Amino acid sequence: MFVRLVYESFRRQKRRKMLAAVAITLGVAVATAMIAVATDIGDKISRELRSYGANLVVTPQEDTLDLQIGGVDLKPPSDGAYLNEADLPKIRGTFWHHNIVGFAPMLPVQTSLDGKNVTLLGTYFSKQLAFGKEEFVTGVRITNPWWKVQGTWPDDNSSDVLLGETLAARQGRHVGGTIVLGNVSHRVTGILSTGGPEDNEIVAPLSLAQQVVGKPGAVRRLYVSALTKPEDALARRAPKSMTAEMYDRWYCSPYVQSIAFQLQEAIPHSHAEQIRQVAQNEGTVLSRIKGLMLLVTLASLLASALAVSAAMATAIFERRTEVGLMKALGAGNVAIAALFFVEAALLALMAGSVGFAGGMVLARQIGKSIFDSQIAIEPVLFPIVLALAVVVTFAGSAFAIRRAVKFDPVYALRGEG
């Protein structure tokens, strides 16, 4: 009898349940999308923060002092120690290699162009490398997204070059021209604008810079862009002062310090350090944005819960006459309340499932249109969201059901109230 009542009520009173069902669907969809976005926003924003460039720099261990003023190197070109280019792919073998977005080696050398001293900077643009069987691409186009080229980027295996904006303007050179370095002429494929010292330099593939300086395989500096976890007390401790267990935890957390430590392990005779300007500020910006999204998600949950409760209360209030009839026919309060609660639960489960699917689509849409990447939705979210939907629906119904049950059947049937 009870099952039949619920079944018939669902079959016949579609219109009355429509509003409540729409409210639950929409509420759950919004809640799902917002929770998904809020849980993923940290990852998405820290990827966006990588557009600030490398947060780690690797230098040779016995490196001499930089003599740089305003980005201009005053040091004789043959001075100092170098890293070995052949060691670079080993970065892919470190523990946190999935967190390393990209790296770019730098080799500044002094050369002369039309009798004037200029710096030629050798680097990777978008170089194809292999570590074991794994192939990957890295270079300044990934680590320094603010570098803009008018024309085309040179191929890493060619001997084409880019000219810095200021240098090109001063010497009246254009895309497609040639420059002569030593006795060899090189094609200028593009004009580079960075807003930094590179605007005054020639930027070339690494192998060309190595030829010019006569040191095959030499790299002066290596910039690494890595996704890191904001620093905390553990991160700042020196690894030597840790217990074995703490050390494991430190080593297996993507702190900028532990990634630096691992880079040093991977590349022989090197010293890795965080670039504090980039690394230190990431944490604050990230925590602010995450905090903001958390609060906004709470607001959206509240709004969804209210919408669902309001719709349920309205739906039940409209059915006073029905309650009156059931009471007049001898139904107890418990039976009537049970009927409404079961109905509410069924409605919450059905509309909640539809809403969850809608929320997934919504989250995906937000991810695609704002961040150009997928927003991952944890499957564990499904039961949680459904349970939330049922609880909110119950809470929203409880007050209305209590009032409906307490109502005198005589008045209800006469249509007063």
Add this chain to the structure above:
Amino acid sequence: MNSSTTATRRQNAPHTSMFVRMLLRAAVMRRGRAASALVAMVVAAAVATAMLNLYIDVQAKLRKEFRNYGANVVVVGHDGQQLSSDALQNVDSVIAGHGLAVPFAYVVARTSDGQSVVVAGTDFEQVKRLDSWWSVTAWPGSASDALVGGRAANVVSPHGEAFDLSFQGKTIHLQSAGTLRTGASEDSRVYLPLQQFENWTGVQPSTIEIAATGSPEEVDSVIAKLSQALPASDARPVRQIMEGEARVLGKTRATLLAAAGLIILTSALCVLSTLIGWVLDRRRDFAIMKALGASERLISGFFAAEAAALGAVGALLGFTIGIGVAAWIGRVNFHASVIPRFNVLPPIFFGSVAVALVAAVIPMSLLRRVAPAVILRGE
């Protein structure tokens, strides 16, 4: 007094007062339902206000956080030449409190054993504020104190002892006050107070680093004004900082806008369903008024006025609460208060009234088709 005007007034007066009385009595008699509709309205308006306020303000709040990344504009002399002595004053007057300007002067000096090292002169008080990421063991206090970069320290003063530097035959004796670590070229330098530096070398600053606050357009106009005020130098943006900021800020705002849209939609739906319930609930009032001879227009006007009044009151209350919520979020998350934006009020106000009117119109069009007798019979 003219008798015809009295008659007109008599005809009009009770009419209006009756209308108002009906509105008021309706609100008082059915307190429960009216209150729940009002609560829904207030909550929706509050949430919408808070979201819009945050959306407008988050840019300014986050920009402040982004200024921790340091200078976004640099002024350098043409080809690395020194800037004129009034350059810093000019820069300060251009940015006029909307930012921070720090001068840097550089020379290459020699240590007592003949090694070259870059020595910089600057204003430490300002640097502390501009470059908050500098990790410094102790800031220099007295004039002969120097801040030594981590790598420079290995060369000039490996054990923190006092050291000598010479430039163009002039030697200076310095104490190592603290060590500086940044992971960039600063690590290879020795920093001195600007005054001390100028007395020793006679070299003026060649670089001014500026953290200009405001939107990209405001920063661009600062750059334009700087180039005008200082013709002998280049003012240029630090693209790395400007573009990174624009990107992160843009994505954050877009996410927040999407969230605000969804939340406002949900709360509008909540209001709509509550108000429809409220109006439908009063179909007997509607039927009685109709049976007593009220015109359709009057009844529609009555329900519309009621809904509009509810929307207006709800919007005003909600706006006040929403401003409070936004201020609280600002305090908790950004440790700074969110400024109330009163230009959010008109959209909230008219939006609320519009939603309330829609909520009144939908059930009205349903009820209009039903004869009053049917409603009064309770079917």
